[in-house]
Amino acid sequence: MGKVTSAGGASRPGGAASDGGADGEAVSPRGQWLGTLRGISDRQDLHGLIEGRLTRILLDCGGLDDAGDRMSRAMSRGQPPARAAAWVEGFLAGGGLLLVHDPRLLGLVDGWLTGLSSDQFTDVLPLLRRTFGTFAAPERRAVGERLRSAGRDAGERDQAVDERRAAPAVATVLSILGTAGR
Numbered sequence: 001m002g003k004v005t006s007a008g009g010a011s012r013p014g015g016a017a018s019d020g021g022a023d024g025e026a027v028s029p030r031g032q033w034l035g036t037l038r039g040i041s042d043r044q045d046l047h048g049l050i051e052g053r054l055t056r057i058l059l060d061c062g063g064l065d066d067a068g069d070r071m072s073r074a075m076s077r078g079q080p081p082a083r084a085a086a087w088v089e090g091f092l093a094g095g096g097l098l099l100v101h102d103p104r105l106l107g108l109v110d111g112w113l114t115g116l117s118s119d120q121f122t123d124v125l126p127l128l129r130r131t132f133g134t135f136a137a138p139e140r141r142a143v144g145e146r147l148r149s150a151g152r153d154a155g156e157r158d159q160a161v162d163e164r165r166a167a168p169a170v171a172t173v174l175s176i177l178g179t180a181g182r
Helices: 029-041 048-060 067-074 081-092 097-101 103-115 118-133 137-158 163-177
Strands: 003-005 011-013
Touching: 029 048, 048 067, 048 081, 067 081, 067 103, 081 103, 081 118, 097 103, 097 137, 103 137
Parallel strands: none
Antiparallel strands: 003 011
16 A cells, blocks of 8 residues: 555555644544645646646635745746646636735736736737636626726825925926916
């Protein structure tokens, strides 16, 4: 028999898993299942679609606290765009509300997309259309509104002006325009 690795990382021959605790209690079937899914999702040779889907399953059930880091790795510049798009497709399968409620993940997807060259974007567009096309219309609208408001918030922060420092420039522009004394 092979070794079974539990979510806690301890393994024993013969298929019995330990939770890694001092008392050696057996892991529940759910714990064994989550440990197996995590072990599979950590494989380097895994297709992006499967890795993304496993990451989402583990995140949804509370068995994963590094989903943002995993997304960052999957969508980094070192990954081929097609693999990253497949990862996103797997991760977002079943709904896009996660992007509405987690600004960090939405920012990662947005940053990845805006960082693609036009050729890379064209290559991954069919996968992205298929992924986002599965979202309900209200989900797509909410993601779009979230992106729009994130851009507006950033623009408002950039437009903060120190009026004391700007006063000489304003006075110069007004004098050039001939409206300084009005």
